[in-house]
Amino acid sequence: MGSGAQSKRVDMTGALRDAGFTGLIAFGVLLPLIGFLTGVDGSNQLVLTTRWPLLFAVVAIIAACRFLYCFALMPWLARRAQRPAPSPTQASFSLKLRGALARWFIPSAIGFFVAYPLIIYFAIGTSGGQKWIDNFGIQILIYVMLGWGLNIVVGLAGLLDLGYVAFYAVGAYSYALLAKTFGLSFWILLPLAGVLSSFWGILLGFPVLRLRGDYLAIVTLAFGEIIRLILINWVALTNGYAGIISIPRPTFFGIPFNANDDGFAATFGLSYSPLYRVIFLYYLILALALLTCFVTVRLRRLPIGRAWEALREDEIACRSLGINTTNTKLTAFAMGAMFAGFAGSFFAAREAFISPESFTFIESATILAIVVLGGMGSQIGVVIAAIVMIGGTEILRELDFLKTIFGPTFDPTQYRMLLFGFAMVVIMIWRPRGLISMREPSVFLKERKAIAADLVKQGRG
Amino acid sequence: MDSARDGSTVLRVEHLTMRFGGLVAIDNLSFDVKRGTITALIGPNGAGKTTVFNCITGFYKPTEGRIALQRGDAAVWGSLESLTDSGKRGVVRADGALYLLERMPDFLVAQQARVARTFQNIRLFPGMTVLENLLVAQHNPLMLASGYTFLGVLGFPSYASAERAALDKARGWLERFGLIERADDPAGVLPYGAQRRLEIARAMCTEPVLLCLDEPAAGLNPRESAELNELLLAIRDEFAVSILLIEHDMSVVMGISDHVVVLDYGVKIADGAPEAVRNDAKVIAAYLGVADDEVAKVEAEVGL
Numbered sequence: 126m127g128s129g130a131q132s133k134r135v136d137m138t139g140a141l142r143d144a145g146f147t148g149l150i151a152f153g154v155l156l157p158l159i160g161f162l163t164g165v166d167g168s169n170q171l172v173l174t175t176r177w178p179l180l181f182a183v184v185a186i187i188a189a190c191r192f193l194y195c196f197a198l199m200p201w202l203a204r205r206a207q208r209p210a211p212s213p214t215q216a217s218f219s220l221k222l223r224g225a226l227a228r229w230f231i232p233s234a235i236g237f238f239v240a241y242p243l244i245i246y247f248a249i250g251t252s253g254g255q256k257w258i259d260n261f262g263i264q265i266l267i268y269v270m271l272g273w274g275l276n277i278v279v280g281l282a283g284l285l286d287l288g289y290v291a292f293y294a295v296g297a298y299s300y301a302l303l304a305k306t307f308g309l310s311f312w313i314l315l316p317l318a319g320v321l322s323s324f325w326g327i328l329l330g331f332p333v334l335r336l337r338g339d340y341l342a343i344v345t346l347a348f349g350e351i352i353r354l355i356l357i358n359w360v361a362l363t364n365g366y367a368g369i370i371s372i373p374r375p376t377f378f379g380i381p382f383n384a385n386d387d388g389f390a391a392t393f394g395l396s397y398s399p400l401y402r403v404i405f406l407y408y409l410i411l412a413l414a415l416l417t418c419f420v421t422v423r424l425r426r427l428p429i430g431r432a433w434e435a436l437r438e439d440e441i442a443c444r445s446l447g448i449n450t451t452n453t454k455l456t457a458f459a460m461g462a463m464f465a466g467f468a469g470s471f472f473a474a475r476e477a478f479i480s481p482e483s484f485t486f487i488e489s490a491t492i493l494a495i496v497v498l499g500g501m502g503s504q505i506g507v508v509i510a511a512i513v514m515i516g517g518t519e520i521l522r523e524l525d526f527l528k529t530i531f532g533p534t535f536d537p538t539q540y541r542m543l544l545f546g547f548a549m550v551v552i553m554i555w556r557p558r559g560l561i562s563m564r565e566p567s568v569f570l571k572e573r574k575a576i577a578a579d580l581v582k583q584g585r586g
Numbered sequence: 587m588d589s590a591r592d593g594s595t596v597l598r599v600e601h602l603t604m605r606f607g608g609l610v611a612i613d614n615l616s617f618d619v620k621r622g623t624i625t626a627l628i629g630p631n632g633a634g635k636t637t638v639f640n641c642i643t644g645f646y647k648p649t650e651g652r653i654a655l656q657r658g659d660a661a662v663w664g665s666l667e668s669l670t671d672s673g674k675r676g677v678v679r680a681d682g683a684l685y686l687l688e689r690m691p692d693f694l695v696a697q698q699a700r701v702a703r704t705f706q707n708i709r710l711f712p713g714m715t716v717l718e719n720l721l722v723a724q725h726n727p728l729m730l731a732s733g734y735t736f737l738g739v740l741g742f743p744s745y746a747s748a749e750r751a752a753l754d755k756a757r758g759w760l761e762r763f764g765l766i767e768r769a770d771d772p773a774g775v776l777p778y779g780a781q782r783r784l785e786i787a788r789a790m791c792t793e794p795v796l797l798c799l800d801e802p803a804a805g806l807n808p809r810e811s812a813e814l815n816e817l818l819l820a821i822r823d824e825f826a827v828s829i830l831l832i833e834h835d836m837s838v839v840m841g842i843s844d845h846v847v848v849l850d851y852g853v854k855i856a857d858g859a860p861e862a863v864r865n866d867a868k869v870i871a872a873y874l875g876v877a878d879d880e881v882a883k884v885e886a887e888v889g890l
Contacts, residue, residue, distance in 0.1 A: 420739060427738040427745075428721075428728040431714075435722040438711035445643065445705070446723045446792055447697030456735075566715045568749075570757065570769045574715075580774040581713030 140195035148188030152180075159183055234508070238266075238411055242404045251400045259403050260519050263410055263475065267468055268515045270414040272495040272507035273421055274464030279493065280502035281421075281430065282457035283437025283584015285342045288329070288349025289492055292322040292462035294356060294484035296469025301369045301479055302362070311375035315470050322466025323459035325352075330458035334451055349489055356481040368480025375474045377405055406475050413471060417464045418504055424460070426567045433457050434502075434567075437584040491515075494545075498552055500559025501583060509560055517544065594660035596621040596828045597642070597796055602651035604637050604852075611637045612852045615651075619796065619845075621660075624822055624829040626839045626860075629849035630872055635832045636706060638849070639798050642830070643703045644692035651688065655699050657795045658682025697726055702794035704785045706801050706832075712774025716765055716784055719773050720756035721749075723791035728752055759787040763817065779810045783817070790821065797821070799831040803838045811835055815842045840864065848872070 160180040166172045241262055245254045271293065278286045299318040303309050309317075333344050356363045363369070374382065382389045382402035389405075390397040424430040432453045435443050443450055473479050495514055499506025521544075524537040556562060562578035597619040604612040611634045619625045627635050640646040642653055652670065656662055662682035669677050669684060676685035676698065685699040695701050711719050721728070731748030732738030738745045760766040763783045768776060773784060782802060789797055802818070803811040819842055821827050833839050839846065839860065846863040848856040850872040856863045863869055 423739050423741075424735070427732050427735055428725050429732075429735045429738075431718060431722050432725055432729075434714060434718075435711050435725075438713055439709050441645075442705070442709040442711065443722070444645075444692045445696055445703050445709070446725060446788070447693050448722070448725050449693050449697075564713055566718060566770065568717060568721060568753070569715065570717055570753070570766075572770050574770050574772075576713055576715070576772045580772045 136196065136200070140192050143195045144188045144192035147191035148184050151184045151187040155180060155183060231505070234505075235415070242407050246400070246404070251398050255400050255403050258400075258407050260522075261516060262407050263403070264519065265511055265515045266407070266410040266414050267472060268492065268495060268511040269508050270410065270417050270468045271465060271492045272499065272511050273414065273417045273504065274461050274468065275492050275496050276502065276504070276507055277421055277424070277433070277464075278457050278461035279496050279584075281425065281437065282433040282454065283582065284333075284454065284457060285338070285345070285584070286458075286461070287342050287346040287486075287489055287493065288352070289345075289461070289465060290484045290486070290488040291329075291349040291352035292326055292465035293469040293472070293488070294352055294481075295322045295325050295462075296466030297473040297479045297483070298356065298363060298369075298469075299466065300470035300473045301372045304373045304474075305369065305371075308373075311373070311470070311474055315467060318470035319463040319466040322469065323463035326458040326460075326462025327455050329462075330455040334454055346486070346489075349484075349486060353481050353484050356484070363481075366480060366482075368478060368482070369473075370478050372473050372477045372479065374402070374477060375406070375409065406471075410468075410471055410475075413467055417467075422504065429453070429456060431567060438582045494549070498549070498559055500556075500561040500563075500578075502564060502581070503559065503561040506559055506561035513548070514545070517548075592621060592660070594621050594656075595619065595663070596656060597830070598652075598654045598656075599638075599642070600652045600654075602638070602641060602653065603649050604634070604641055604646060605649045610852055612641070612648075612849075615849070615852070615854050617847045617854065617857055619828055619830055621828055622822060622826055623844040624818060624831065624842050625845045625847065626843035627830060627832045627847050627849065628834070628839055629855075632851075633849040634852040635849055636800060637852075639703060639800055639830075639832065642687055642695075643701055643798060644687060644690050644695035648688050653687040654684060655687055655701060655796060656682065656684045657700065696792060700793065700795040701798060702789035702792045702796075703798040704782075704789055704800055704802060706804070708778075708781050708785050710773040710781055710785060710788070713772060715770050716760065716773050716776070717753070717756055717769045719784060719788050720759060720791045721752055723788045724752045724755065756791065759790055762820075763787045779806050782806065783814070786817070790825070790827075794827055797827050797829045799829065799833075801832055801834065803833055803835040806835075808837070811838055814838065818842055 160175060160177065162174045162176055164172055164174065242254075242258050245257045245262075248254075249257060271289070275286065275289050278284050278289070296318040299321045300311070300314045303314050303317065304311070329345065329348050333341050336344055357365055359365075376382070377389050380387070380389050380392055382399075382405065384397040385391065388397065389395075389401055395401070425434075432443065432448050435446075435448065436450060436453055436457075440450055443453070472483070476483075491514065495507055495510040498514070499508070499510035518538075518541055521537045521541055527537055528535050552560070558578035563575040564578070564581045565575060566573060595618045599618070600616045602612055602615040603610070615634075615638065617625075627638060629635055637646065641648045641651075654666055658679075659682035662677070662679055662684045665677055665684060669686060674686075675689045675694070676683060683699075685695075687695050687699055687701065690699065696703075711722060714722070728745075728748060729735070732745045733742065757766065757769070760769055763786070765776075765780060765784055765787065768780065773781065776784060782805070786797075786799065786802060789799075799818075803814055806814060815838055818829060818831075822829055831838075831843070843860055846856070846858065846860050847854060848863055848866070848869050850868075855868045855872060856866045858866075
């Protein structure tokens with residue numbers, strides 16, 4: 126009893142000391158960041174103001190959190206780790222539960238995505254519903270599709286691509302320029318944009334064939350920037366920063382979505398509403414995303430998909446088995462780029478306006494973050510990560526009620542990156558290989574056993 | 587395929603030299619591998635054995651020399667000189683084929699000339715199942731059956747039947763190598779000996795003419811290496827595969843090889859039947875140092 130109290134007291138002083146150090150470090154780091162604020166006064170002079178109360182408040186919060194972590198959370202985690210492992214019956218129960226989840230989860234998720242516009246339409250109505258279908262549904266599905274496309278390159282073939290947005294841009298500009306110049310329809314240009322993008326994917330693939338790891342990442346990053354800079358500077362073709370406006374919208378098999386007599390609403394005897402176009406676009410991107418998923422799942426079970434995964438596992442062994450690694454890498458780049466091209470042409474058709482601003486590095490980083498957070502190679506993980514990352518951003522715009530707490534100048538969207546960073550840190554501590562890190566074998570003799578993440582290589586490229 | 591051990595040559599290495607900068611790893615090495623035999627390549631550490639393998643399998647481009655591989659009718663050897671002069675990689679006739687391996691990139695050596703290899707430090711696909719490892723080895727025929735992916739994506743039945751055949755073949759090799767119980771486990775969790783066997787099974791799935799094994803018995807216990815001997819003899823006899831192996835385990839080398847080539851510092855010091863090589867004075871000197879009666883002389887020179 127006495128010794129217990131003793132150790133508790135030691136814990137207390139240890140935690141206090143730790144919290145003190147953390148507070149000191151936080152003070153040092155935050156002094157220039159929060160403590161000082163530079164601004165411009167009325168006579169256009171630079172002035173330095175100090176924000177001591179805010180600084181000390183933040184430092185105090187950090188120190189308190191550290192104290193709680195050392196004093197309460199760490200002993201609790203240690204106690205939990207000492208607890209015996211679950212018995213076999215429990216384990217088999219959780220395995221059964223997982224099996225049932227896997228069986229029901231995918232069909233019900235697809236069902237939900239199909240029914241989503243109708244749910245919104247009947248729950249909210251035409252006026253408010255548009256925002257939820259457009260900003261949430263379509264936006265998330267674009268990123269799901271891009272994540273699935275990048276998953277082929279990063280997750281399956283193990284080639285780290287930091288310039289994926291370049292192919293998205295090629296698809297978008299292909300559609301915009303060809304539709305405006307030649308008046309070709311969306312349905313012709315959609316495959317064409319995919320072909321052009323995959324052509325650029327192969328073009329990028331050639332110089333980077335011999336590169337691996339960091340070097341590959343840097344060259345693909347540069348490629349993304351080159352494409353963006355060309356879009357900015359080749360004003361004669363792309364109209365530079367100003368972008369391309371009034372890009373033709375996709376039609377419903379030739380019937381445009383407008384208020385005219387030959388428009389969609391009039392043809393089907395409905396009263397005109399912009400919602401119909403939004404719902405049409407929603408189903409379009411849903412179909413494109415499901416196509417991406419279907420093709421990827423199929424490819425994984427074909428020799429090319431196994432060769433991609435084998436390439437990620439061991440390139441030299443692949444070559445010793447007669448696999449042409451050059452072609453295998455190029456097809457991975459081409460496939461990934463093709464789906465980005467589809468998504469890009471959809472993006473141009475949906476927005477009716479594109480500019481180089483839409484294709485910055487942060488887009489590549491977001492798509493890569495979705496793939497990594499979801500678990501490299503996992504299709505479902507990408508969906509969950511896209512909903513969290515993109516949906517989360519959009520949700521922040523809806524949190525107006527926070528203004529009543531923090532005052533009218535509070536803007537929740539400004540904390541987007543902070544929350545992203547926080548989510549990243551949490552995921553990387555909790556699940557370093559992503560949300561869904563198990564690998565499903567592509568073929569089996571008796572029993573399909575999931576493969577633990579620590580056996581699966583991440584690729585060296 | 588001709589299964590006869592007719593004494594004809596399947597692989598001919600001539601004047602092979604490999605230099606890395608100033609280092610001569612292999613110096614003017616010539617030897618033959620006879621069809622349907624097991625040839626062992628032995629020598630002390632650093633003798634250049636793995637470099638020879640890397641030259642044969644296309645992972646290195648030799649500095650000098652010719653490496654010719656023949657399959658089918660031995661008469662095709664007659665066109666060796668004309669093939670060398672033509673600058674082409676190989677000549678394929680209806681009854682046989684001849685390839686110059688030093689002119690081919692690594693994957694073509696495996697794909698066209700049908701030379702399969704294993705590695706000194708095992709190179710499996712650890713995150714893929716045992717079965718998947720064997721299917722990756724059948725990539726090229728399956729790729730053809732899937733119509734270079736296009737027919738496969740569209741779900742044509744020709745691919746499904748090709749995949750069933752590939753699975754049957756994989757199952758056959760797994761049963762032969764005693765790995766069938768582990769077929770659905772990831773290759774990375776297999777015990778060491780099983781990983782070695784899996785790597786050989788994977789190489790055999792490519793239907794090789796010549797199988798190059800880099801220290802297949804390394805790290806195996808005596809019982810396992812005895813089983814390996816049985817397996818290699820069975821492969822040689824049933825599948826008409828010629829085997830070239832690097833090995834330090836003398837029970838394997840002397841137990842199963844028909845022919846032994848000894849390398850020391852990149853130079854061939856002996857070439858012949860196992861018995862003859864075992865008693866060769868140069869080989870004994872290379873492995874054990876100089877002979878007993880010379881020890882005193884050497885010590886005197888060094889000043890002991």
